[in-house]
Amino acid sequence: MRRTPTLLAVPVLALGLALAGCSSAGSAAPADTTTSSAAVTSDAMASTVLQGTFAGEGGKAVSGTVTITGDTVTLAGFATEEGPDLHFYLANGTDEQAVSAGVRIAAVSTEAAQTFTLPAGVSADDYTDLVVHCDKAKAVFGAAALTR
Incomplete structure (x- = not known):
């Protein structure tokens, strides 16, 4: 027997996708943070x-x-x-x-x-x-x- 999604399942599915998006963004964040730190360090070093x-x-x-x-x-x-x-x-x-x-x-x-x-x-x-x-x-x- 096939089940049809209920109204409750749709928000749960959306939440799951949103969290999955956050986790992939979260994994990208350290690379971005490293780049930002390097840029800040370069700027600080560039300041005379x-x-x-x-x-x-x-x-x-x-x-x-x-x-x-x-x-x-x-x-x-x-x-x-x-x-x-x-x-x-x-x-x-x-x-x-x-x-x-x-x-x-x-x-x-x-x-x-x-x-x-x-x-x-x-x-x-x-x-x-x-x-x-x-x-x-x-x-x-x-x-x-x-x-x-």
């Missing part, structure tokens, strides 16, 4: 790490270190003389002309440890210095030459 040590300019005192990895800027032991309207600039040099041609990336904080993100589309690889600049007085307080 730039470092520098701040020095004062024009009689101003600026100290500390900077590390730039990808678009993340990390300052440690940072200190600067107070000034109105201080900002960090990525520039190719430390004179006024270089700062004007550079990119303002963040306001200066009095915190010794700071982390901030570069603006979208800005690559630190295109610049040689991280400059502490007083926009109001048009004066460079100090800078860190960036090296690989």
Whole structure:
């Protein structure tokens, strides 16, 4: 005698097929994960790490270190003389002309440890210095030459 599927059998059959699909996707997941990990590792390795040590300019005192990895800027032991309207600039040099041609990336904080993100589309690889600049007085307080 032949049995016809009941309404209950259809959802059970669909669930079985769905689980079978999940298990084949599950077996593919480790390969995808490995590929993703390799891609992330490659991206991390492709990100240039730039470092520098701040020095004062024009009689101003600026100290500390900077590390730039990808678009993340990390300052440690940072200190600067107070000034109105201080900002960090990525520039190719430390004179006024270089700062004007550079990119303002963040306001200066009095915190010794700071982390901030570069603006979208800005690559630190295109610049040689991280400059502490007083926009109001048009004066460079100090800078860190960036090296690989």
